[in-house]
Amino acid sequence: MEKKIGTTTLSTVVSDITTLRVDAVVNAANSSLMGGGGVDGAIHRAGGPSILQECKKIVSEIGRLPAGEAVITTAGNMPSKHVIHTVGPVWHGGKKDEPAILRNAYTNSLKQASRHGLKTVAFPSISTGVYGYPVSRAASVAVSAVVDFVKAHPDAFVEITFCGFDDTTEREYASALQSSV
Ligand code: ADP
DSSP, X not given: OEEEETTEEEEEEESOGGGOOSSEEEEEEOTTOSOOSHHHHHHHHHHOHHHHHHHHHHHHHHOSOOTTOEEEEEOTTSSSSXXXXXXXXXXXXXXXXXXXXXXXXXXXXXXXXXXXXXXXXXXXXXXXXXXXXXXXXXXXXXXXXXXXXXXXXXXXXXXXXXXXXXXXXXXXXXXXXXXXX
């Protein structure tokens, strides 16, 4: 699935995000920035120890990363150049501001990317693993946040990719992208 807004192509793909050759892959981190399971573990394994070193330095400067915020490191041994670490919300049934926090995670990741002049960015399905956010709801929040940002900054990016680890997840983002305006 692809959609073009200004100079930016929005696309979906099924892939291991650690293999993508993009300016930045986004990490669904946790507030400690010390690594973990899921995509976070995969990124630290593929990138090597330099990413954790940089994360420790960030934590020593700013402390824990609140949900919805984003910071940037290099990507170590991965083919991508940078990792943007963001923290999605834990799903508590939808009454604890989860959509607004998830939206901030996407928007603040794109702010970091554009601040650093990065043109190609890939997102995993933030919060829909261990954090339990229902995928179809997360996909509509994610796509709406990214589409709104790109409409407001139509020449900032070349390609933004929603990377599903499995077909079912990718289909949810493709369908959210299809129905977005
Ligand atoms: P969270 O804690 O934010 O829920 P998870 O890492 O548990 O984050 O899951 C987020 C999504 O990332 C899930 O859809 C999971 O299948 C997916 N995922 C796990 N490993 C990878 C990977 N290597 N590349 C892309 N997506 C991945």
